[in-house]
Amino acid sequence: MRGNHSRKSSEESRRNLIHDSLVELRCHFTWELVIKDNYMPDLEAKILETEFLDTNYNMGMHNLMAYVRHLKGEQEEALQSLKEAEALIEGEQLGKRSLVTWGNCAWVHYHRGSLAEAQIYLDKVENVCREFASPFRYRMECAEIDCEEGWALLKCGGSNCTRAMACFAKALQEEPENPEYNAGYAITAFRMDFSNEISLEPLRKAVRLNPEDPHLKVLLALKLQDLGKQDEAEKHIEEALPKIPSRNNIFGYVAKFYRRKGCVEEALEFLERALKTKPSSVYLHFQIGLCHKSRVFQIKEATNMHPKGKDRERADQSIRSAIYYFEKTLDLKPTYERAYIDLAEMYAESKQFEEAEEAFQKVLSMLSNLEVHMQQEIHFRYGKFQQFHMKSENIAITHYLKGLKIEVTSIFRDKLLKALQKLAERRMQQNVHVLESLSLLGFVYRLKGDTRKAMSCYEKALRLTEELNPEF
Known part of the structure; x- marks a missing residue:
């Protein structure tokens, strides 16, 4: 009995020693990646459909997939992903980056109870750290690992993006002209650019350093389009198109460019081509829905907002198509907040106001889990629905104010200010709720920084x- 107890104690001691070494590693198990449970299936799909830019990025995606499979309790599948990552480790230039893969291997073996195998990978890490004169036994500070951490955080999305940007920025301090580090920084900046201010120059630089990467060119085109630089944007799209592989989700972004340009038919052609290779793509179904929604408003604008006869039939058909694709999007991903908003707005166009309210309430119930710029957008769009479809200006004002209380700079903050200002000015002209409208106008001017008008x-x-x- 004493011998068994001694062996157990020795095994536990060894396990604790290995664990103390593991926590020093820089890999997916120590990066505190925030992955919500309902995002896990979507993340797996995104990893599987990633168009790998090069060997390093390919290895990073195998590493991330291994971590996701570990979280699901699939340790053998996780090891298989890591074997695929290990197969890409060759040559001295990958020595530092191999630390992440070997660190993940050590952690997975540890969780499987294979302490001897975990130690083997710890020894590999230690040898590389010694080779590059790291002051740490199992840890190295280097741009290669900062970059891989950045890609992992970026792929996990949401609240991880700020940290991803910091990782790429740190890597760029070491190698300012590195093409991959600049690509990662620019893509992250694009994802976080809700005020059209931060991503233009990083995207320009990334395109200069990665001239053969169509993904970066398309993102730059979208950003230039945001800023009204249509000719320059068109040039980048035209340069990117011949370089896009046939099976590629970049076509979704290309379609977005043409939809926003007003070329709905061209956008749908790209989306339908992409959908043939990825029939379960949430993003593609959503973009097709947006195209049909855009067509509705094109028809309305061309008929002075009152389509009749054939135009009415075309508008109604587009509304039905938009609803179909937004509902399909939500079947594939029930937590896709943007699809609820657009679905609600299409229900409102078809005067299905109860269904519209239900869709809006679903997305309003998600607010606490969404990023602040998204919360602003939801308050704005629900406010517009209440003001123009339900004729409830008081509820609209409540949501415009809720959106403005969220202190973040975005295009929807500007839209909220304009909507509230127009509503208050119209009420004053009609001599309705004048006192309240004066207070609202003062609030708007104060947020705009016009102290004189606010005081007036x-x-x-x-x-x-x-x-x-x-x-009184």
Whole structure:
């Protein structure tokens, strides 16, 4: 009995020693990747459909897939992904980057209870750290690992993006002209650029350093389009198109460019081509829905917002198609908040107001889990629905104000300010709720930084209050 106890104690001691070494590693198991449970299937799909740019990126995706499979309890499948990553490790130039793969291998073997195998991979890491004179036994500070951490964080999306950007920025401090580090930084900046300010120059530089990468060219084109630089944007799209492989999700971004340009038919051609190779793509179904939605508003604008006869039939058909594709998007991904908003707006166009309200309520119930810029957008679009479809200006004002209380700079903050200002000014012209409207205008001017106009509105409101309540 004493011998068994001694062996167990020795085994436990060894396990603790190995664990202490493992936590020093820089790999997916120590990066604190935030992956929500409902995002896991979507993440797996994104990893599988990633168009690998080069060997390093390919290895990074195998590493990330191994970590996802570990989280699902699939340790053997995780090891298989790591074997595929290990097969790509060759040559001295990959020595530093191999640390991530070997670190992941050590962790998976540790979780399987294979302590001897875990130690083998720890020894491999230690040898590389010694070779590159790292001051740490199992850890190395280097741009290669910063970059892989950045890609992993970026792929996990959401709240990880800020940290991803910091990782790429750190790598760029070491190698400012590295093409991959600049690509990672630019793509992350594009994802986080809700005010059209931060990603243009990083994208320009990334395209200069990666001239054969169509993905970066398309993202730059979209950003230039945002900024009204249509001719330059068109040039990059035309240069990118011949370089895009047939099986590629970049076509979804190309379609977005043409849809926003007003060329809905061209956008649908690209999307339908892409959908043939990826029939379960959430993004592609959503983009097709947006194309049909755009067609609805094109028809309305061409008929002074009142389509009749054949135009009405075409508009109704486009509404039905948009609803179909947004519903299909939500079948594939029930947590896709943007699809709920667009679905609700199409229901409203077809006067299915109960269904529209239900879709809006679903996305409103998700607010606490969404990024702040998205919360702003939802309050704006629900406010517009209440104001123009339900004729409930009070509810609209409530949501415009909720959106403005979220202190983040975005295009929807500007839209919220304009919507609230127009509503307040119209009410004043109609002599309706004048006191409240003056206060709202003062609030809008204050947020815009126009102190003089804000004070003028507040003073008028104060005088009106005194006139209405002379005893005070």
